[in-house]
Amino acid sequence: MVRLVINGSAQNVAVDEDMPLLWVLRDTLGLTGTKYGCGLSQCGACTVHVNGRAVRACQTFAADLDGATITTIEGLAGPVADAVRTAWIDLNVVQCGYCQSGQIMQATALLARTPRPTDKEIDAAMSGILCRCGTYGRIRAAIHAAATTLGG
């Protein structure tokens, strides 16, 4: 059993020792907004916040997380999340959308720490999240737009 606070609610979750957080979220808890894309920390589709930091859930082991606070795309809220989602919708960022949970988790983590990121900082933060539909250009624009909205 590990104790986790997931999207604001405290839960005791029974997990296999070696089970990545990704599958605890998707299979055990039914939180399917967090996606599987590679299982190897190569694509970022599984990105969630653990204690406020963006991490790859496919290489994070639930058993190591006792007491941690976890936010997934389903529970992501607040002014930064609102600004990011609004920018994403206004700029028609989304195509298939499969990578976008991870993109948004990473982008909100970036903006929380770096309210006015430069292009270089955006490159560095976002390079771990793949998009096969080719939305990178719009994501960049949407991060800048969200930063402007937030008055950073």
Next chain:
Amino acid sequence: MTHLFERLSAAARPLASRPTTSPAPTRRDVLRIVGGAGAGLTIALALPGAAPTAALAAEEADDGKTFAPNAFVRVTPDNTVTVVIKHLEMGQGVYTGLATLVAEEMDAAWEQVRCEHAPADADLYNNLFWGAVQGTGGSTSLANAFLQMRRAGAMARGLLRRAAADAWGVGVDAVDTAAGQLIHPETGERVPYGQMTARAARLRPPSPESVPLKDPEDFTLIGRADLRRKDAPEKVEGRAIFGSDVAFNGLLTALVLRPPRFGGTLKTLDASAAQAMRGVRAVFAIPRGVAVVADGFWQARKARMALKVEWDESDAVRVGSKALWDEYRDLADTPGQTFRDDGDVHAALAKAASSVVEATYTVPYMAHAPMEPLSAVALRTASGIEVRAGSQVPTLDALAIAEAAGVRPDQVTLHTLYAGGSFGRRATPDGDVVAEVAAIARGLFERGIAAPVKLVWTREDDIRGGRYRPMALHRLRGALDEARRPLAWHQRVVTQSILKGTPFESVLIKDGIDGTSVEGVIDLPYAIPNMLGDLHGPDPGVPVLWWRAVGHSHTAFAVESFVDELAHAAGADPLVWRMDLLADHPRLLGVLMLAANKANWSTPLDAGRGRGVAVHASFGSFVAHVAEVTVSASGVTVDRLVCAVDCGLPVNPDVIRAQIEGGTCFGLSAALRGRVTLDDTGKVVQSNFHDFEVLRFPSLPPIEVHIVPSAEPPSGVGEPGVPTVAPAVANAIFAASGKRLRDLPLKLG
């Protein structure tokens, strides 16, 4: 496969052989035939029966309050307009596109419109370019549905007006509409559509063909660049349900162990260790390998690793990429099957022997690698099977499911969910992932396990699973006349047929030529008096499939690179040279000039930098790219990509831009990074994104997309953005460095 073959051979029967008692062809039928001429994946068809919309309308309108005048539109009293989308939303924006057409003619407010995927029903929801088949591909969605969706919307508006006219006791012509409201001609009162649904539902729908459509001058939604995508809100909140996201109580997860080489089959299986693992429910052989069914992905994955399996590899592919390239090169030394022959190439090449330019271009096998690995959910019961998946061709998928599940086609229920990308991967002639899940569901049913099951492919399964864009080699020879104009062009194509061995073979391979192998060459637009095209179609046994832009993804690379080489041989500017030779192709010329202008073609660049251009027609659309690159000791950097597209009437300019940006990124990824190779024993080398490289965020240069204004019927944009990227970049590298790169992925030195 028998059902498939029956269906397709029935479909292939020429219209002329229909019994004479058939009704005269309707407009719908005519569209099908007309579509046949241009569409890549076309099946001429034997007709189904009468227009089917009435029955569904009646069923949906059963509650007396929902207004459902046809199979595509539903208006409920809460003022929601639901548009039923007959194509798979896999990122290309088809929800938004088709909803725009309906909302336009209906005068609906964009905000009140929502979309849902249509059920699998080929009579109601067929692709009008594909005959009796419901499916998405070939960049046909918006084009085939353009009039159909507008009519569906116009019909709804007409009936709502009539309902209002009856209610108000005024003439129907006096009732105006705007933004989802009916306007009283005398009082000016505005009534939302939702309040008129019960009345409208009682009216008899007219035939779709009789409904007048708007004059394009009056469009208010079509052509608007600021419409927000309909699928975005649920996708940014993580609420969208993709095939892999289906969750039921008691849902099991299956992984499949497949043979390590293509063509292998199961010889012996020792599942004892796997079966003893916690959470494992069943392990059994299916036609494609061994299914491991467990409570969740993680248990299934661990159990799969514990399987002890021997494979029968007597028919397996044991050849490596190196040997294949040798074979392809050897083949290119011998004549292939001719697919185009203008003038006399051999005489012309002999005459101009001193000016002959020769070059060979290659492109590798390529995985689609959609972000969402393949997945599907199924439950087999005594009465049939229910499947949920991002199904791209529901008509073929349903038949494949029936076959694999051991049920009749009418016992299959198939629900289409969002797909996390496809790029062709989810459109398979044999059902692929849904056939697999159906076989697994059947296995569970036969073992008395009454639970739905989700099949998940891992990324490794995906990259190693075949169905690649075929590798291709193009050998070109060209010559100039005394005036340095092109005299001869000989293109020999060596590439594996995509259609051979599929149910499409008998319909779509003409005189031994698979059109998907030579598209873009067979219709080479340049004015060259002597032109010969011939084809070899070796079959190494590696499964291949259409990959975004299909044959154009390699033919345009060869053609547009070689045009450049000839231009340089002639001492001409590559842009001017193309313009001269495309004088009879105004739409190609249009995109070429637009892209060149926007890219400031004639402004010189610093040393070490260069510009390259490429232009190509595919899927009814016309695209040009200008690439700007820097070549330095550390390699190639693509600095900027400027694109012009002519896709007819731009229905959703921002979706068009997004698709061309996406195609450009996809094409650049293939140009610079992507490839699948086989080791010398025939095993796929790559397995995941660490070695099957795709373009990452920092490597994507700014992309500009410019749309040519047009009133022509709309054509596709999902694929046409891909073909010109690689040649534009290769041509730019040549301009910057003098180095001509002829193999993808492009590598200096």
